[in-house]
Amino acid sequence: MSAAKAVTDASFxxxxxxxxxxxxxxxxxxxxxxxxxxxxxxDQIATEHADKIEIxxxxxxxxxxxxAKYQITSIPAMKVYQGGxxxxxxxxxxxxxxxxxxxxxxxx
Amino acid sequence: MRDVVIIGSGxxxxxxxxxxxxxxxxxxxxxxxxxxxxxxxxTTEVENFPGFPEGVMGPDLMVKMQQQAERFGTxxxxxxxxxxxxxxxxxRVVTGSGETFESRTxxxxxxxxxxxxxxxxxxxxxxHGVSWCATCDGFFFRQKNIAVVxxxxxAMEEATFLTKxxxxxxxxHRKDTLRASKIMQERAFSNDKIEFAWNxxxxxxxxxxxxxxxxxxxTTDGSESHLDLDGLFxxxxxxxxxxxxxxxxxxxxxxxxxxxxxSSKTSVPGVFAAGDVIDPTYRQAVTAAASGTxxxxxxxxxxxxxxxxxxxxxxxxxxxxx
Numbered sequence: 001m002s003a004a005k006a007v008t009d010a011s012f013x014x015x016x017x018x019x020x021x022x023x024x025x026x027x028x029x030x031x032x033x034x035x036x037x038x039x040x041x042x043d044q045i046a047t048e049h050a051d052k053i054e055i056x057x058x059x060x061x062x063x064x065x066x067x068a069k070y071q072i073t074s075i076p077a078m079k080v081y082q083g084g085x086x087x088x089x090x091x092x093x094x095x096x097x098x099x100x101x102x103x104x105x106x107x108x
Numbered sequence: 109m110r111d112v113v114i115i116g117s118g119x120x121x122x123x124x125x126x127x128x129x130x131x132x133x134x135x136x137x138x139x140x141x142x143x144x145x146x147x148x149x150x151t152t153e154v155e156n157f158p159g160f161p162e163g164v165m166g167p168d169l170m171v172k173m174q175q176q177a178e179r180f181g182t183x184x185x186x187x188x189x190x191x192x193x194x195x196x197x198x199x200r201v202v203t204g205s206g207e208t209f210e211s212r213t214x215x216x217x218x219x220x221x222x223x224x225x226x227x228x229x230x231x232x233x234x235x236h237g238v239s240w241c242a243t244c245d246g247f248f249f250r251q252k253n254i255a256v257v258x259x260x261x262x263a264m265e266e267a268t269f270l271t272k273x274x275x276x277x278x279x280x281h282r283k284d285t286l287r288a289s290k291i292m293q294e295r296a297f298s299n300d301k302i303e304f305a306w307n308x309x310x311x312x313x314x315x316x317x318x319x320x321x322x323x324x325x326x327t328t329d330g331s332e333s334h335l336d337l338d339g340l341f342x343x344x345x346x347x348x349x350x351x352x353x354x355x356x357x358x359x360x361x362x363x364x365x366x367x368x369x370x371s372s373k374t375s376v377p378g379v380f381a382a383g384d385v386i387d388p389t390y391r392q393a394v395t396a397a398a399s400g401t402x403x404x405x406x407x408x409x410x411x412x413x414x415x416x417x418x419x420x421x422x423x424x425x426x427x428x429x430x
Contacts, residue, residue: 032244033149033167037142060247071318073248073339074235091235093142095188097204 003043007056009063015056017084022106026057027067027077034093035076041096042078049107053080080106109210110136112407113201115189116217118146119393120383122173123400124215124407129180131408136183136211138203144186145170146219147346147384148393150241152269157393169393189218194356194376197414212414213407215372216353216365216381217400220346220391225257229313230342237319237339242266246273249339255280255322257310258343264292266343271301278335280305282327305335313340348385357381362388372403380406 004026007015016023026042028035039057046055060067060075070079070086080088080103090102100107112128114121117139128135139145148154151166160169178184187203194214201209222240224230230238239245242256246269254274256267259281267277279296284306286293296302305324311332312323321336348364350357358366358375365374365381372380382403383396 029247031247033145034142034241034244037144037149041141067248071236073237073318074239074241074245077235089235095141095204 004039004046004055004057007058007063009065012058012063012066016081019054019081022053023081024053024055024103024106025079025081026055027060027070027072027075027079028057029060029075032075038076038093038099041099044096045099045103045107052108053103053106109198109212110134111211111411112136112213112215112404113138113199113209113211114215114217115192115201116140116146116219116383116385117144117174117184118148118170118217118219118383119173119397120219120385120400120403121146121215121217122170122177123397124217124382124404125177125182125400126173126180127401127404128215128407129177129182131404132181133408133411134181134183135177135215135404136185136209137177138185138187138189138201138209139174141186141188141204145174150243151265152243154393173397189352192352192356194353194379197378199378213378213380213410215400215403215407216357216374216379216385217383217396217403218349218352218385219396220348220384222342223345223347225310225313225342225344227310227313229315233313233315233319233340236317237315237337238313239339239341240343242269242341242343245339245341246270249274251275252338253336254278254339254341255305255335255337256341256343257281258345259283259286259288260343260345261288261292262345263343264288264296266341267302268292268295268299270341271299274339275301276303277301278303278305278337280308280310280322280324280335282309283307308333310340346384346391348388350385360388364388370402372399372406378407378410380410 078090111133112135114137125135148166153163155163191202193200199214250273253276255278257280307327308324310322311325314321360366380403382399
């Protein structure tokens with residue numbers, strides 16, 4: 001699975017909402033094949049753009065409150081947070097060039 | 109230069125790889141970056157693949173096929189093909205990361221993609237209540253009221269699976285009979301949580317932030333009605349994935365790649381096709397696998413004939429020189 005740091009219902013506020021960095025949260029679950037497929041691509045993006053964006057993951061099985069709060073109904077769902085607000089949502093596993101395109105404004 | 113490049117990693121792609129690898133052709137499988145394993149990666153239990161009397165999980169079956177292909181020397185690349193040049197003796201295949209592979213043969217096993225309803229709000233609400241994958245998204249519809257569109261095996265499997273989560277699942281189908289196999293139909297009919305909306309087609313999806321319902325039109329009298337819903341799962345079949353090959357390969361009236369008789373030979377020598385991308389009718393894991401075998405054997409014969417021709421030319425040249 002991905003090398004990204006795990007965030008939880010309990011740590012979401014401190015790790016994501018109150019962070020002064022740009023954070024991408026990868027909402028995922030063990031039983032989701034496309035989530036497993038996209039995880040290594042997110043790892044690559046995180047490594048290549050470490051100065052621009054931090055990528056963390058939230059397991060929706062174990063953290064239902066946060067998943068419900070952000071109305072997740074399809075995973076993988078990737079949400080970019082800045083200053084506690086969702087700035088961008090990408091849904092579904094996509095190839096690296098497509099994800100980089102979707103996230104371009106946060107990676108440049 | 110390679111002997112065999114295989115595009116796609118469903119049952120057709122991996123089976124072609126197993127045969128080509130055992131023929132010592134060292135195939136390269138370009139498996140896709142996020143959809144490796146193909147359609148079976150999004151299924152649960154596969155009960156009709158021979159050799160698994162207890163059933164097997166779709167993703168497990170695909171991992172086993174990959175391992176079997178790798179055991180004999182198949183090389184696997186998790187990338188997407190973005191362009192191909194198929195004419196001539198040297199075929200070129202370009203990937204998303206910009207690499208170009210040259211090969212004497214190409215086996216196309218790109219399968220098919222989910223068919224869309226083609227409604228204006230479908231894309232906007234995709235991921236917000238509209239879904240093509242019950243195993244991925246069913247979890248989020250606990251105690252909800254949802255619908256599945258379609259009448260085939262996939263629709264029945266999704267509807268039955270979704271009753272684990274949802275309070276009520278309505279199957280919306282254009283006709284008054286199902287195309288699904290008898291066993292899948294019976295499972296759906298005997299499930300208390302599943303209801304059927306017969307002779308209905310979806311003509312509109314409503315909801316601003318998320319799906320709130322659909323507009324249905326009766327296919328017999330044209331009357332329209334509204335159905336309140338929290339989620340809509342679409343299982344109305346698949347479209348062959350041929351966008352890379354337009355203008356290079358002949359297609360059939362069904363949009364599949366045209367092949368010669370029971371072979372895998374396309375309209376371009378050295379290019380073979382297998383699996384759902386050539387099959388508008390059967391579309392089973394086991395028929396795709398069988399079709400992958402045909403493609404690998406056709407590619408092997410084609411390469412042997414090329415080598416034989418090369419040997420004859422060399423021999424003739426030597427004779428002429430003497």
